[in-house]
Amino acid sequence: MHYIRLLRPAKILTSTGRLVISILFTITTDLGDSFLCPEDGSIDLIVAVEDPAAGPVRSGAAVLRGAKTCRYKWKTGMRVLDANFTLAPGLKKELVNCRFSIYPVQQRPRKPSAPLGALHVGDVLPWTVDMNPILRMGVIMPATFEFVDGVCATVSVRTLGLRMHHGAGERGESDESLNLQFEEDIGESIARHIWDAGVVTSAYLADASSSPESIREVLPIERDSFNVLELGSGVGILGITIATILPAAAVAQGRRLKNSRVLLTDLEEAEERARSNIAKAEATLATSHTEGANVTIEYENLDWDEGLEGRFGPLVSATPWDLIVLSDCTYNVDSLPALVGTLSALHTLKEHHRDQENKGPAKSSVLLATKPRHSSEEALFELLDDQSWTYRVVKEIPLPKIGEEDEVVQVYLLQKGALGT
Ligand SMILES: C[S@@+](CC[C@H](N)C(=O)[O-])C[C@H]1O[C@@H](n2cnc3c(N)ncnc32)[C@H](O)[C@@H]1O
Structure with a gap:
C-alpha cells in the first residue's frame, strides 16, 4: 500500500x-x-x-x-x-x-456523499480487491x-470509510456509513503516522463485525462488557476502529454491551495525536446509530520498558483486560523483549485481579497484527515460547502493492494461562 x-x-x-x-x-x-x-x-x-x-x-x-x-x-x-x-x-x-x-x-469515492479524501476500508480486503482490477494493483491512501x-x-487527515451493519436492535436492522478521521503528522515520525497492518486489520475487523462466525474468533464477547487494551497505538487507528465496531460485534454475538472500554497506549510522543483522534471519533460516534452501547475510549502512556517490570499507569492497572491488541509493533527486533515482557506482565496483572475477586485462574488473549518485513522478526516467536504464550494465525490478508511484490498482513491470536476461563 x-x-x-x-x-x-x-x-x-x-x-x-x-x-x-x-x-x-x-x-x-x-x-x-x-x-x-x-x-x-x-x-x-x-x-x-x-x-x-x-x-x-x-x-x-x-x-x-x-x-x-x-x-x-x-x-x-x-x-x-x-x-x-x-x-x-x-x-x-x-x-x-x-x-x-x-x-x-x-x-x-464510490458514493457522491463520501468525503473526497476517504478510502473505503473494504477496498483493501481481498474479497473486494479480487473483483476490481484497479484495486488489485494496490491501493493509494489519499490525504x-x-x-x-x-x-x-501541521497535520494531514486520513479518512477511513466504514460500512457498519447494525443487527436487529431497537430500530431494526440497518446499514450505516461512518467516516473515521485520523490526524497524522506532516513529516517524519513513527508514532504519529498510520501503518499498513493497522489499516488492514481495522478493515478486516469492521468487515467481520456483522458475521457471528468471523467476529467470534477475533473479538469473542461473552459478557455485557468487553475491555480492550491497545499497545503501541500510534495515532489510534486500530483501537478507535475496535471501539466503533464493538457494539455491532456484540449484537452479532447476541449481546448488548454496557460500559465497555478501549484504552490506547503508546510512548509520550504519540499522546497528542492519539487524544485528538479520540476526540474526533467521539464526535463522529455521537451522531451515529451505535445501539446505545457505552464504549469509552481513553489514552494513557505506556512504555514497554516499564511494562516489562510490571509498572503500569492507573488506567492500565485498573482493569483485567479481555483483549490486548497491537498492530505493526513487532518489526523492531530490539524492542521485542520489552514488548513480550509487557504482555506477560499484563497477564500477571490479570491473575492478581482474578485472585482478588476469587475468580480462579486467568487466561489472556492478544490479537497481534503484523506485516512481516524481515526474517529477524521471527525472534518474536522464540520469546513467546519462552514465556509460555501459544500463538496461531487467525487471518492472512494479501496486500497488493503497485509496482512491487505483494505483501501480506498476518493476524495472530496469542494466548496464555488457563483454558476455559
Ligand atoms: C509502526 S508504529 C505502529 C503504530 C500503530 N499501531 C499503527 O498500526 O498504526 C509502532 C508503534 O510502537 C510504538 N512503540 C515503539 N516502542 C515502544 C515502547 N518501548 N513502548 C511503547 N510503545 C512503543 C511506537 O511509538 C509506535 O507508535
Whole structure:
C-alpha cells in the first residue's frame, strides 16, 4: 500500500505578483523506504479544493483563480510533486480557509456523499480487491489537509470509510456509513503516522463485525462488557476502529454491551495525536446509530520498558483486560523483549485481579497484527515460547502493492494461562 504525504505544510508564496498555494507531496510506503513506481508509467491524481463548511468552493467566495480540481500525473521515477494553485485576484492571504484532498482518479469515492479524501476500508480486503482490477494493483491512501486563516495545519487527515451493519436492535436492522478521521503528522515520525497492518486489520475487523462466525474468533464477547487494551497505538487507528465496531460485534454475538472500554497506549510522543483522534471519533460516534452501547475510549502512556517490570499507569492497572491488541509493533527486533515482557506482565496483572475477586485462574488473549518485513522478526516467536504464550494465525490478508511484490498482513491470536476461563 502507498500513502500520499505532504513533505511540509502547504505554503502561500508570491510568484510573479500573484499569491500561489504550493503543495509539495510525495507517495511512499508506510515506512517511507520506497517511492510509488507505477508499472505502466504513471498514475493520475486529483488535487481538489473545498470550502470546509459548504463543500466545493463557489465562485462568490472563491479562494482560487481557475479550476477547483486539478489533475496531475505521478510518473515512474518521481520522488516529489509540486501542485500549485493561484489565489483569486485581490484575495488576502489571511482569508484563505479551505480544505485540499489529494487522491488517485481511479480510486475516487464510490458514493457522491463520501468525503473526497476517504478510502473505503473494504477496498483493501481481498474479497473486494479480487473483483476490481484497479484495486488489485494496490491501493493509494489519499490525504486531506486544511488552511485556516491563511495558515496550513501541521497535520494531514486520513479518512477511513466504514460500512457498519447494525443487527436487529431497537430500530431494526440497518446499514450505516461512518467516516473515521485520523490526524497524522506532516513529516517524519513513527508514532504519529498510520501503518499498513493497522489499516488492514481495522478493515478486516469492521468487515467481520456483522458475521457471528468471523467476529467470534477475533473479538469473542461473552459478557455485557468487553475491555480492550491497545499497545503501541500510534495515532489510534486500530483501537478507535475496535471501539466503533464493538457494539455491532456484540449484537452479532447476541449481546448488548454496557460500559465497555478501549484504552490506547503508546510512548509520550504519540499522546497528542492519539487524544485528538479520540476526540474526533467521539464526535463522529455521537451522531451515529451505535445501539446505545457505552464504549469509552481513553489514552494513557505506556512504555514497554516499564511494562516489562510490571509498572503500569492507573488506567492500565485498573482493569483485567479481555483483549490486548497491537498492530505493526513487532518489526523492531530490539524492542521485542520489552514488548513480550509487557504482555506477560499484563497477564500477571490479570491473575492478581482474578485472585482478588476469587475468580480462579486467568487466561489472556492478544490479537497481534503484523506485516512481516524481515526474517529477524521471527525472534518474536522464540520469546513467546519462552514465556509460555501459544500463538496461531487467525487471518492472512494479501496486500497488493503497485509496482512491487505483494505483501501480506498476518493476524495472530496469542494466548496464555488457563483454558476455559
Ligand atoms: C509502526 S508504529 C505502529 C503504530 C500503530 N499501531 C499503527 O498500526 O498504526 C509502532 C508503534 O510502537 C510504538 N512503540 C515503539 N516502542 C515502544 C515502547 N518501548 N513502548 C511503547 N510503545 C512503543 C511506537 O511509538 C509506535 O507508535
